[in-house]
Amino acid sequence: MGDTTPFDEMYNADGSVREPYSALAQWLDEQPDRGLSLMSSDAEAIFRRLGITFAVYGSDEGNEKLIPFDVIPRIISAMEWRRLSRGIEQRVRALNAFLYDIYHRQEIIKAGRIPEKLILQNSAFCPEMMGLEPARGVYAHIIGVDIVRTGPDDFYVLEDNLRTPSGVSYMLEDREAMMQLAPDLFQRCKVAPVENYPENLRRTLESVAPHNTSGSPTIAVLTPGIYNSAYFEHSFLADQMGAQLCEGPDLFVDGGRVYMRTTTGPERVDVIYRRIDDDYIDPLTFRPDSMLGVPGLFDAYRAGNVTLVNAPGTGIADDKAVYTYVPEIVEFYLGEKALLNNVPTHNCVDSDERAWVFDNLQDLVVKEVHGSGGYGMLIGPTSSKALREEFKKRIEARPDNYIVQPTLALSTCPTFVRSGIAPRHVDLRPYVLIGDEVRITPGGLTRVALKKGSLVVNSSQGGGTKDTWVLEE
Amino acid sequence: MRIAIRHELAITPPEGATNAVMHLLLTPQSGPTQTVESWSVSTTGIGNAARFSDAFGNTVHLVNQARPDGEWKVSVTGVVNTIDRHGVLGRSHHGEPVPTIYKRATVLTKSPVTMWSKFRGSSESRLDVLHGLMARVGEVLGDGEGGQEQSQSEGRQSQSQGGESETANMVDLTHAFVGAARALDIPARYVTGYVAASEDNEASFHAWAEAYDDHLGWIGFDCLLQMCPAERHVRLAVGLDAVSTQPIRAVPEGDGLKQIAVSVEMAQ
Numbered sequence: 001m002g003d004t005t006p007f008d009e010m011y012n013a014d015g016s017v018r019e020p021y022s023a024l025a026q027w028l029d030e031q032p033d034r035g036l037s038l039m040s041s042d043a044e045a046i047f048r049r050l051g052i053t054f055a056v057y058g059s060d061e062g063n064e065k066l067i068p069f070d071v072i073p074r075i076i077s078a079m080e081w082r083r084l085s086r087g088i089e090q091r092v093r094a095l096n097a098f099l100y101d102i103y104h105r106q107e108i109i110k111a112g113r114i115p116e117k118l119i120l121q122n123s124a125f126c127p128e129m130m131g132l133e134p135a136r137g138v139y140a141h142i143i144g145v146d147i148v149r150t151g152p153d154d155f156y157v158l159e160d161n162l163r164t165p166s167g168v169s170y171m172l173e174d175r176e177a178m179m180q181l182a183p184d185l186f187q188r189c190k191v192a193p194v195e196n197y198p199e200n201l202r203r204t205l206e207s208v209a210p211h212n213t214s215g216s217p218t219i220a221v222l223t224p225g226i227y228n229s230a231y232f233e234h235s236f237l238a239d240q241m242g243a244q245l246c247e248g249p250d251l252f253v254d255g256g257r258v259y260m261r262t263t264t265g266p267e268r269v270d271v272i273y274r275r276i277d278d279d280y281i282d283p284l285t286f287r288p289d290s291m292l293g294v295p296g297l298f299d300a301y302r303a304g305n306v307t308l309v310n311a312p313g314t315g316i317a318d319d320k321a322v323y324t325y326v327p328e329i330v331e332f333y334l335g336e337k338a339l340l341n342n343v344p345t346h347n348c349v350d351s352d353e354r355a356w357v358f359d360n361l362q363d364l365v366v367k368e369v370h371g372s373g374g375y376g377m378l379i380g381p382t383s384s385k386a387l388r389e390e391f392k393k394r395i396e397a398r399p400d401n402y403i404v405q406p407t408l409a410l411s412t413c414p415t416f417v418r419s420g421i422a423p424r425h426v427d428l429r430p431y432v433l434i435g436d437e438v439r440i441t442p443g444g445l446t447r448v449a450l451k452k453g454s455l456v457v458n459s460s461q462g463g464g465t466k467d468t469w470v471l472e473e
Numbered sequence: 474m475r476i477a478i479r480h481e482l483a484i485t486p487p488e489g490a491t492n493a494v495m496h497l498l499l500t501p502q503s504g505p506t507q508t509v510e511s512w513s514v515s516t517t518g519i520g521n522a523a524r525f526s527d528a529f530g531n532t533v534h535l536v537n538q539a540r541p542d543g544e545w546k547v548s549v550t551g552v553v554n555t556i557d558r559h560g561v562l563g564r565s566h567h568g569e570p571v572p573t574i575y576k577r578a579t580v581l582t583k584s585p586v587t588m589w590s591k592f593r594g595s596s597e598s599r600l601d602v603l604h605g606l607m608a609r610v611g612e613v614l615g616d617g618e619g620g621q622e623q624s625q626s627e628g629r630q631s632q633s634q635g636g637e638s639e640t641a642n643m644v645d646l647t648h649a650f651v652g653a654a655r656a657l658d659i660p661a662r663y664v665t666g667y668v669a670a671s672e673d674n675e676a677s678f679h680a681w682a683e684a685y686d687d688h689l690g691w692i693g694f695d696c697l698l699q700m701c702p703a704e705r706h707v708r709l710a711v712g713l714d715a716v717s718t719q720p721i722r723a724v725p726e727g728d729g730l731k732q733i734a735v736s737v738e739m740a741q
Contacts, residue, residue, distance in 0.1 A: 106571050120577045127577060127713060130528035130570035252492045256523020256535050284496055284724045295724035296494040299535040303525040 006409040007151045008423055020077040020471055023188040036416045039071045039181050046177045068464030073178060074413045074426060074446040081470040084155060085440045087339035092143050092432050095160060095317045097333035099139035102316060103129045113332050114325050126313030128285060132302060135208040139311040143432045149411040156341045162314040164275050168431050169233040170465050171445040172197060178467040192442035192470040198240035204435035208307050209270045217270035219243040220260055224276050224292045234275050253296035258306045271307045278312045320369045320403050348399040357404045361388045365405045379455060381407055410455055415448055425449045427457050443468035474704040477740035478667050480549040481733040484723045486541040493541040496722040498710040499549050500532040505563050507707060512551035530569035531710040552740055553707045560693035560701025572685040575660035581714040584652030592657055599686045607694045610650045643680055644715050646696035650682045660685040662711045665718045667737045669705040674698060676737035
């Protein structure tokens with residue numbers, strides 16, 4: 001997988017245009033000389049107006065940055081999407097079944113299909129969740145599955161994000177910007193809408209309200225506050241759903257129920273879409289030093305008086321070490337073969353395997369088991385010898401803290417960069433909502449590595465985004 | 474044995490605190506070794522409390538006060554009938570989690586290898602290993618002779634036990650046993666409760682351990698008293714360690730938990 005020419009999503013090897021991109025190719029040909037360049041500056045103006053920014057931790061360049069947007073959309077055919085979305089749905093159903101089992105009878109452990117230690121000693125396992133019956137049996141209601149493509153029919157899941165996946169606001173804003181920038185292109189291509197995501201999110205949240213909710217459920221979005229890198233998204237989603245945006249101190253528990261302070265007095269809250277990590281949601285049950293959470297919130301949840309979305313403890317299903325067992329998990333709970341591939345993953349605990357990893361480090365990707373955002377990673381092919389040696393030491397010291405994968409030849413999409421239109425590597429994060437039904441927004445967020453040859457698409461490390469089109473038949 | 478219990482505890486939220494909450498683990502359950510005849514928990518706000526089961530099968534009260542004023546006292550009274558089953562509780566009951574989760578190591582239950590290494594790969598029955606472990610923990614840490622082993626009663630733990638040396642020692646012994654059992658791949662849990670007075674001990678709010686045997690189910694081991702709990706022990710709550718079984722957890726916690734009085738007497 002390492003050395004092959006990456007799959008280009010727009011052009012075949014002979015230079016002809018792949019079918020889903022034919023209308024786009026023609027449209028690009030018709031653009032005047034500086035057309036795309038002007039469009040790019042228009043896009044920047046649009047995003048500045050929308051106020052869509054993100055914060056980079058540890059960056060000196062000021063707190064707020066505009067995420068780069070590429071004006072050339074990424075296109076997925078209806079057939080490709082059908083296949084992908086079936087695979088995604090299968091995966092999220094299996095992962096929710098896994099969570100139910102892990103927090104109840106743990107049949108998958110008893111059956112010897114997943115090592116007991118991997119679950120019980122995992123910091124992402126939340127013993128406080130044992131025996132709880134979440135509304136509709138759903139633990140992870142909002143999932144962002146990271147997918148990469150390596151060939152016409154080859155899709156791999158890199159990561160299942162079941163905690164608090166972010167980025168959906170970029171998906172929505174990218175579409176809005178694109179419709180303003182190139183309305184004529186939308187007339188030539190029948191693009192599946194994404195605008196109904198906030199409405200679907202609201203429906204999903206309402207569908208998991210506690211049984212004792214009277215009338216229409218009250219929904220709150222709980223944010224850590226303005227210093228969080230995704231604060232914009234929290235306020236954006238609350239606004240789009242017509243829900244209240246709250247910080248910990250805005251909520252309190254009384255009589256085992258959760259209330260929000262309002263100018264007209266306390267209002268009961270039924271469903272909380274929380275964008276605060278498990279450890280911080282309630283100082284009474286989790287980290288006692290947390291100032292972000294609501295004291296007693298978890299007890300109110302256990303008492304069945306409020307629904308937390310996603311449930312605490314969902315991280316056990318997207319743990320990088322558990323990830324390797326997802327095909328097993330799909331088979332165990334659904335009795336089906338997984339439709340989407342996992343990336344072949346090596347652990348470093350076994351000394352033979354570790355020796356092989358060390359010999360081949362220049363071709364491999366090393367990830368921290370609990371890392372995210374592209375931090376703490378080694379990308380073999382672009383790494384220095386010194387860094388590889390450094391990683392060997394780190395792996396030697398804590399072999400269970402790392403997983404190792406081959407460097408995938410991520411597909412490329414034409415991207416407008418300084419030198420003109422050039423192929424750049426992309427990934428895809430489709431967003432899935434699970435409540436009364438599974439709702440998958442067609443497409444998702446495409447992240448693009450803007451640097452030539454780079455495989456790191458994370459926005460914190462110089463990645464941009466693209467509008468993602470799923471064509472309708 | 475018919476045992477009457479009175480227990481008074483309190484916390485004092487800091488002055489000016491608002492929206493104080495308390496999580497009470499002060500309600501015993503009937504089971505193979507005891508039947509709860511009567512029980513009441515009284516405190517400001519109890520009428521409005523949420524009552525529910527936690528992950529370990531305990532009954533919890535979540536109590537709150539919008540504007541606490543000074544000391545927040547909790548009084549518990551009740552009568553429990555106990556049966557001597559030599560510490561054997563049997564299999565898990567409805568509402569309890571699978572025993573395997575009690576293999577999870579926590580910060581407080583890290584037990585030094587020296588405590589349990591001699592039992593590793595032992596050909597003895599699990600029951601014999603557990604009895605041996607109780608004796609070993611008593612030898613190493615008991616009677617205040619635990620100078621060589623590092624005290625584990627740190628952090629929030631001190632809140633619930635007041636820091637008296639006997640109590641701290643009991644907590645350490647129990648954690649050491651629980652941690653050692655888990656290191657030997659045996660599910661073990663921390664138990665709080667009451668013990669009636671005898672020739673060897675005063676009546677007290679107490680802690681001991683329970684370990685799981687595939688044949689007998691849960692069995693109690695009281696490392697401080699070096700015995701399997703019998704009819705003088707009343708079980709209150711179980712959990713992974715002393716933190717997850719604290720009788721009162723509060724936010725804001727103020728100066729921590731104060732044990733005011735406890736009486737555990739044989740009733741007529």
